[in-house]
Structure formats: C-alpha cells, structure tokens
Amino acid sequence: MPELPEVEVLRRDLEKDIIGRKIKGTEVRATKNAMRIIRRHTRRKDFEDALAGVKIVKIERQGKYLLIFLDSKQILVVHLGMSGQLKLSKTSAPIENHTHVIITFTVGGQLRYVDPRSFGEMFLTTADEEGNIEGLTKLGIDPLEDALTWQYFSGTLVDRKTKLKTLLMDQKFICGIGNIYSDEILFAAGLRHDRNSDDLVAAEVRRLYRAIQEVLQEAIKFRGTSADDEQYVDLYGKLGEFQNQLKVYQREGVPCRRCRTPVARSRWSNRSTYHCPQCQI
DNA sequence: GTTTAACCCTGCACGC
DNA sequence: TGCGTGCAGGGTTAAA
Numbered sequence: 541m542p543e544l545p546e547v548e549v550l551r552r553d554l555e556k557d558i559i560g561r562k563i564k565g566t567e568v569r570a571t572k573n574a575m576r577i578i579r580r581h582t583r584r585k586d587f588e589d590a591l592a593g594v595k596i597v598k599i600e601r602q603g604k605y606l607l608i609f610l611d612s613k614q615i616l617v618v619h620l621g622m623s624g625q626l627k628l629s630k631t632s633a634p635i636e637n638h639t640h641v642i643i644t645f646t647v648g649g650q651l652r653y654v655d656p657r658s659f660g661e662m663f664l665t666t667a668d669e670e671g672n673i674e675g676l677t678k679l680g681i682d683p684l685e686d687a688l689t690w691q692y693f694s695g696t697l698v699d700r701k702t703k704l705k706t707l708l709m710d711q712k713f714i715c716g717i718g719n720i721y722s723d724e725i726l727f728a729a730g731l732r733h734d735r736n737s738d739d740l741v742a743a744e745v746r747r748l749y750r751a752i753q754e755v756l757q758e759a760i761k762f763r764g765t766s767a768d769d770e771q772y773v774d775l776y777g778k779l780g781e782f783q784n785q786l787k788v789y790q791r792e793g794v795p796c797r798r799c800r801t802p803v804a805r806s807r808w809s810n811r812s813t814y815h816c817p818q819c820q821i
Numbered sequence: 822g823t824t825t826a827a828c829c830c831t832g833c834a835c836g837c
Numbered sequence: 838t839g840c841g842t843g844c845a846g847g848g849t850t851a852a853a
Contacts, residue, residue, distance in 0.1 A: 541845085541846055541847070543847095573831095576829080604847080619847085619848090620847095621830095621846085621848085622830085622831095622845080622846050623830090623831080623832090623846090638831085655830095656830080656831055656832070657829090657830045657831050657832080657845095657846085658829080658830055658831080659829070659830065659831095659846075659847060659848080660847090701823095706824085709847090711847090711848080718846080718847070719845095809824085809825075809826090810825080810826070810827090810846090811845090811846070811847095812844095812846090
C-alpha cells in the first residue's frame with residue numbers, strides 16, 4: 541500500500557525521467573476496472589484526448605497523490621490505492637495483467653498504470669490562482685512541508701481529542717500516512733496507538749512530531765516499503781528496502797528490536813495495528 | 822460532531 | 838486438487 545514515502549520515491553524518479561517528454565497518445569484499456577480507475581470521468585475518450593500531444597512540465601506530490609502537470613494547464617492526478625503501480629516500460633514490452641492505462645511518449649517508451657485491486661484512481665483537473673488543486677482541497681498539510689509547524693501540530697492534537705492512530709491516518713489533518721507508517725511513527729515516538737491526543741505531555745507531543753519527520757524521511761531514503769502482502773515497486777519495477785527496517789509493522793510475535801518483548805497485534809478501526817507493549821506507553 | 826462499519830477489488834493463505 | 842472463506846487495505850459514504 542503505497543503511502544507518502546513510496547509516492548515520493550516515485551515522484552523523484554518521474555521528475556528525473558519524464559519531465560519534458562511529450563505524450564503521443566493515451567489508451568484507457570478495455571480491462572474490467574479501467575473505468576473504475578478513471579471514475580471521475582464519464583467518457584474514456586475525453587480522458588484520452590486530453591492526454592494527447594501535451595508535454596509534462598512538473599511533478600509534485602500531495603500526501604499520497606501524485607500530480608503530473610501538463611503544458612495544457614491540466615494536471616493528471618494519480619492515487620495508487622493499495623496495489624497501484626506506475627511503470628516506465630518499453631513500447632514493445634508485454635502488457636501485464638491489470639494494466640488499465642497506457643501513456644505513450646513520442647520518444648522513450650510508455651508510462652503504464654497497473655492496479656490489480658483497482659482501488660487507485662487517475663483524473664484530470666486544474667489548479668486555481670493560489671495553486672489549490674480542484675478535487676484535493678480537503679487534504680490536510682503534507683507532513684514534509686514547512687507548513688506542518690509545531691504550533692499547528694500540537695494545537696490540533698489538543699483540539700481533536702481523538703486516538704493518536706486515528707489522527708495520524710486522518711488525511712484531512714495531515715496527508716500521506718497510512719497503516720504502515722502510523723504504526724512505525726508511534727513506535728518511534730514510544731506512544732500507544734490508543735492514547736488520547738489531548739492527553740499527551742509536551743515532551744510526548746514533541747517526540748511524536750519528530751518521529752513523523754524522521755520515519756518518513758528514513759523510509760524515503762530506503763526507497764519505500766515493499767511488505768509481504770503488497771506489491772509496491774518503483775518506476776523501474778524494483779522493490780523498496782524499508783521493509784527490512786520496520787520495527788513493528790507485520791512483526792507480530794517477533795522480539796522488539798529495542799527491548800526484546802514480542803510485538804503485539806490488535807485490530808483498530810478494522811485495520812491491523814502493531815505495537816510493542818513495553819516500549820510504547 | 823464523531824466514530825464505526827460497510828463497500829469497492831483481487832490475490833493469497835487456509836481449512837475441509 | 839478444488840472449492841469456499843477470510844483477510845489485507847485507502848478512501849468514501851452511510852449509519853449509529
């Protein structure tokens with residue numbers, strides 16, 4: 541399940557490889573779920589036509605959303621959902637199963653969107669004068685942006701009076717953190733997932749604030765997490781390496797790296813949650 | 822207003 | 838071997 545670090549790795553690779561390239565044509569394939577992927581558009585032809593003859597000028601990221609800016613002033617927004625992959629391929633390469641969209645460049649191959657579970661989406665939109673992206677206005681602050689200040693963070697924690705894990709995963713508060721990194725961040729901060737956000741002392745809030753930055757930056761450094769049950773790969777089809785650095789996620793029963801207590805697993809909002817009963821209080 | 826649960830979907834692990 | 842079942846998860850929506 542690609543979260544902020546995986547999408548950021550992809551963004552950096554795309555920035556290196558596809559900026560300046562011109563799109564020759566785009567095909568929304570006749571797969572069962574292709575129209576589900578472009579669900580915000582009613583007609584596939586509109587989507588394809590808007591993505592023909594345009595040049596890619598800039599790649600940005602907002603939370604788990606990838607923003608591909610075109611010289612037509614439109615923006616192609618991509619969300620990978622759980623199992624989405626963007627892959628740079630040779631035009632002659634065989635088309636793998638669940639390839640829903642193929643963007644062909646005038647020179648240098650194709651960008652393919654592959655998504656077995658079809659939870660992801662792609663849509664075309666525009667930005668207003670302030671740079672707000674139509675369709676993404678409800679997203680909270682990106683945790684790697686300067687706008688996530690200590691003041692804003694600690695203030696919201698007290699205001700919201702909710703459980704820490706819920707808050708970390710709330711895309712309207714901060715965007716980009718999902719199940720893997722919320723568990724890893726809470727471990728790094730030494731805090732339990734079910735602690736109330738308005739019940740932390742200043743030192744704990746500070747630890748949590750720092751852990752968000754540190755865990756996400758570290759995960760980007762290791763090119764994201766390719767855990768057991770997921771298929772995250774980068775633009776070139778390579779696995780990430782942060783799964784080897786995980787401290788609690790998918791490590792139920794394995795001794796904690798810090799204190800050797802077996803990592804515990806519980807259900808939280810219908811999701812698996814991992815924590816160390818000793819290190820996290 | 823907040824929280825929970827169901828839904829979408831496929832691949833895989835498991836039990837019978 | 839083959840079938841059915843349950844689980845995994847992000848975001849949205851509806852219900853509690």
